[in-house]
Amino acid sequence: MISNAELILNPNGSIYHLHLLPDHISDTILTVGDPARVAQVSRHFDSIEFEGAHREFVTHVGYYKGKRLTVLSTGMGTGNIDIVMNELDALVNIDFVSRTVWPVEEQLRLRIVRLGTSGSLQPDVPIGAVLATEHAVGLDSLMQFYPLVETGLETQVGTALQATLGLPFTPYVVRGDDLLREQLGAGAVVGNTLTCPGFYGPQGRRLRLDVTPVDYLERLRNFHHESGEGEFRLTNFEMETAGYYALGRLLGHQVLSLNAIVANRATGEFAANANAIVDAMIERTLQRLV
Template sequence: MALKPSEFILNKDGSIYHLNLLPEQLASTIITVGDPDRVNHVTKHFDTIEHRVHKREFHTQTGTYKGKRMSVISTGIGTDNIDIVLNELDALVNIDFKTRKVKEKLTSLDIIRIGTSGSVQSDLPIDSFLVSETAVGFDSLLHFYKSENIQDKVFSEALKDHLEFSKDNGTPYVVNASSALLSHFNDSSYFKGTTVTNCGFYGPQGRVLRLPLSNPSLNDRMASFEYSGKRITNFEMETAGIYGLSQLLGHRALSLNAIIANRGTGEFSKNTTKTVEKLIANALDRIAGI
């Protein structure tokens, strides 16, 4: 059955609605970054660049690094944008743009996030790198999809009980990284952890400027949580959405985090640009070998 124009939306030039991309402009290995300006920080290392496309906050460049074709895409901040980006990336490879039908043979993408994050644990140092083995979504995105089969419900319930989560906050969802991609980052260069994806930067992450919090002890409770040897290590705003939608759509996903803040000690990196640049260079070499 052909997808309706209101569901599968194309621009006048035939490109996908938000990303403004044509299928041939996308590589099967994709690096996502939150900040549109960070796309250039990644692709300045490329040997060649064949496409530059942008619309709104979604900037894409496709080229090669050490002979491997890759696309770098900015998502903006938050899992609301991840819902757009992941669905449209999948459409670019798995929907026929002429017939508007899902292809019989599906393509699996490698999607690697390179981003910044704040540590929940005092012993996770500033300017270190962390790879997210597991992600916990506080944003509810995955609950809008049939996703029970990929969620760790026991982990979620244990966390909810420990945090004394209000029913008004919803139910966290727990999903895992691609084990195949994770194996390429399995050494002492990267801490491994469980990443909480928040629906905001201030109150949801326990920051107080002028507004009081409904659960002032939430961060302390997260820092003290442990389940099957896992603890909550860091906060950011996209990983759980990437992991969840990637698994549902049959793609492999991994999130790499530059730790630029430590919420336990109150520290913030003195040179975030240098830390992110080091993570980009390290990640590119590893991704080129996948």
């Protein structure tokens, strides 16, 4: 039995941070970082049956062309993804009455699709592109607390990146779900996403502070690892994908991260029409879901 302090439920039976009940969860969950983006998705719905909000976690549940969808905002950073993934999983795989995990045959595998924004590291991944993440690389510390098992290639990439950047820890690397990427990411650029524990220094941005090492961005852009599976390079930056992919693997959920490229760090440009790029990604993803 899971204690009251580990599985925390609110007085109405909803889970602690998301403030959702098991009934609010559809088999497909769309997640966005920005709470305002939830309505940007649900405005396409035929009908909305539930709207809720607690902290940065805004949720709409409704129907798009007859398909029931839950759309949820996560806020920023993998600390929040730890909350979102564990609480979504608890909503479908833990019996809140007995406080025990449902028997294996009753457990559910969710399909979770992140619709995020991202900065490109490479000149050939332009603003306006949508990038579907194949491998996620985590510079954050989340996976120091879970027993993630990495493949040989994933470990090699993490070790090589640690050496390239001179880091005191090994980044974690997780390949996502190829099938989901092929289904929902058709037409998108396929890339390898670097998940950073910050937007400024960890993404090589200098306002008033220097970033170490001074050539950090160039080291990332030029990073490559050759293996039997071909050449691995990093294509883009953001702040959540590695947490999603790693927890998706650990909990047994199918996860895809789609990234609207709104900045290009090779050319120094930021999108004049970031919202339109996100809109196009939302509409294309919804159409592929039905």
